[in-house]
Amino acid sequence: MANKYLLFLCMFNTFFVPILSQSSDDFKNFLDSSTFTSYNKKIFPKEQQTNKLTVYMKFYLIAITNFDEIAGQLELVGFIDVSWTNDLLTWTTNTNPMTEILLPQDNFWKPSLVLSNSVESLEELGHTSYKMRIKRDGVHTWTVGVVSKTGCPVDVSYYPFDTQSCKVKFTPWGYYDNQVFLENTTNVIDLTYFQTNVEWDLTATTVDQETFNSAAYLTYTLTMKRRPGYFLINMVIPIVILGLLNGLVFLLPADSGERVGYAVTAFLTFAVFLTMVSENLPQASQPMSLLCYFLTLMLVMSALSTIITIMTLRVYHQDESIEIPKWLKHLTSFLTCRKCKKWRNDMDPPEIEPDPTEEIDIDTPPMYNYDYDLDDIQWKTVGELLDWFFFIMFLIGTITVAVFFLVPLATAA
Template sequence: MEGGWPSGGSFLLCLTVNLLLPGRSNTFTINCSGFDRHGVDPTVFQTIFNQKDFRPVINYSIPTQVNISFTLSAILDVDAQLQLLTSFLWLKMIWTNPFISWDPEKCGAFSKLTVTTENLWLPDIFIVESMDVDQTPEGLSAYVTNDGHIVYNKPMRVTSICSLDIFYFPFDQQNCTLTFSSFLYTVENMLLGMEKEVWEIADTSRDIVRTQGEWELLGINKATPKMSVGSSLFDQIMFYVAIRRRPSLYIINLLVPSSFLISIDALSFYLPAESENRAPFKITLLLGYNVFLLMMNKLLPASGTPLISVYFALCLSLMVVSLLETIFITYLLHMATTQPPPMPPWLYSLLFLCTSPGKCCPVALWNENTGPGLMSTHLPGLKEPGQLVGKELGSREAELNGGSGLTSTQLADLWVQFSHMMDTFLFRLYLIFLASSIITVIILWNT
């Protein structure tokens, strides 16, 4: 072991002298006598390999220029709850090692070689937003050209922080950032540049990601701000990656079934109000809608309140209101057929006005017909003559109710007419509110 020290000391001395002599770059030309048709003699590169622990520059006052680019090949996962984006990309780095140089004409026409990365100095480029340990596989190689350019392609599975806005789910777009920087070398030692234009990166990535997964790539932009950490200044390149969710899965499995159920609930108003099947039918729909929401809950984001959740809550609320309306109308009809209470004058006037607009004043008609002997013809627009009681009722045959002069049969028919009128009014109000709510949600999704 001691015999090895002089040679090691000589190497360090020679390296120091070489670093102090920037003008003698031809000193580092590789003797390619070992190059032949059977391959390359690794011993001719051994001196270069021994320098891998040092930044390969002739003058340490000159920063190393590293040009980078990447290809986004897959968007693996977008975790809205943890605000994380998991993607797979190929990072390409190009820099120059001035200690590597040979003449291809004298070296068997070799202009490019592959060298394992464990024998080369590698720039410590990392992604600032990354939340995972770099899992780069071992045994990768890099291309080395005869003029000292090194091209290194590095596969990366990146789990990065991304501020996600899921309000417009499933029609949402996200804008995540991937910031490439060095954690060791400041701007005095390393500068970052672009290996290709950003539109080329976007086009190449879009062609690869186009047919894969739930997300599609919209575009990539860049910025080159400096990152200041204390008194140190680091160079960095920030890429803005815009992605959009493909909504077809959620439209088919969420929006279409929900729209069908709410449409059937609206059509159930056409069932006769006197029918005993309307309320059970609406209860069945309501239970089915709850089961649908429970089954589809795993497709919804686990955090936040997206607009689609508001839409589902609105549909559920409308179905509950529809059931309450049916219960109310059923109660009115039951009251009309069992023991109808006296109808207030204002309610009779309102009923008369709604059923016979343009006729004489309903209040005056009410005051004129408060005595006994009220005939069915005094109720225009409510029923045709003879439909209320079938004949004119005399004062002795009329069963007075509340001093209004109406018989129980007439009063019951009035309450039935009022129930039908309320059913129609509430149904139209239901449709107006449903249409306005859906239109509002669609407008919000489009914006």
């Protein structure tokens, strides 16, 4: 991929930057003239060597080839138009009719531009095949290709709806800011030749000039927003659906024998998703993605559902010879609306046919058995009640956790 872009840059220099001269004799005469033969590229291009040279730059971005979140590295391809005025190499039309020439860069002085935040090397930019355009007034224009891999701090708090800002910093290596100062001709990166990236959307670019340790720096900042469609379909939505399915373990018949297997399978699935997310993120504690917190909490809830499933199965299969506590019977009766029936009977007592053989004491009011609703409560009834209770609790808990973590992610933009 990088070789293809380098070929494009070479073609750009070859076909779009022609030599503007009157004739071959004019060009030969210029090379033999004192203007050129007396020039020494080792000399700083100012009449007064203590004067500051301003180098103008314009960065053209061609493509963002890769962004490695784990390593924190940005790979891009582009080229820079660099221009400055060389006081030592000028001529007039009286001495030579040519207005400008195009010669190999190694024959002339050039600023030793270095990509200061490169993660590969701090080599000077430029290649021996590049040309330099020189006008008669001393303005030098140098187009240099950039195939870079720079360090970039990664903030994955809102992954996969995150926005990253990466910097590309240039400096004239070895020169102080009072000798060579870098200045950009525009406030943004030129995107005329930019090719859209399928994973990242370039939302903004800025250019900053700064001085650090008496050296001039020109910093290009790229603000990129991730395109979350792939991660939304293949990761976020399946996790939410799995979280909703997690609570369905309590609706499985207790006699089916599949409850524990279902709960353990859901737990392992969450663990797999957590591993998948961790592999795509840098191994850093600060900051951590909200998606990791969401998955970890869902993993904990899945583990709790497994434990609760085992406990409810023990209740369901409890020996009926063991007496159910009175308070548990009343609680079960209340939650299953058996108490509602009792309260209705209180308002409308049942009519009981009198026993003709029994003597009726008119002074004693009739006694009704209001505990009939507790007599048929068994351990299976308690187990079924617990299943419905925990199903509702886990459903509400899953929705609450999903809203709490996923809404901030979706609205991070």
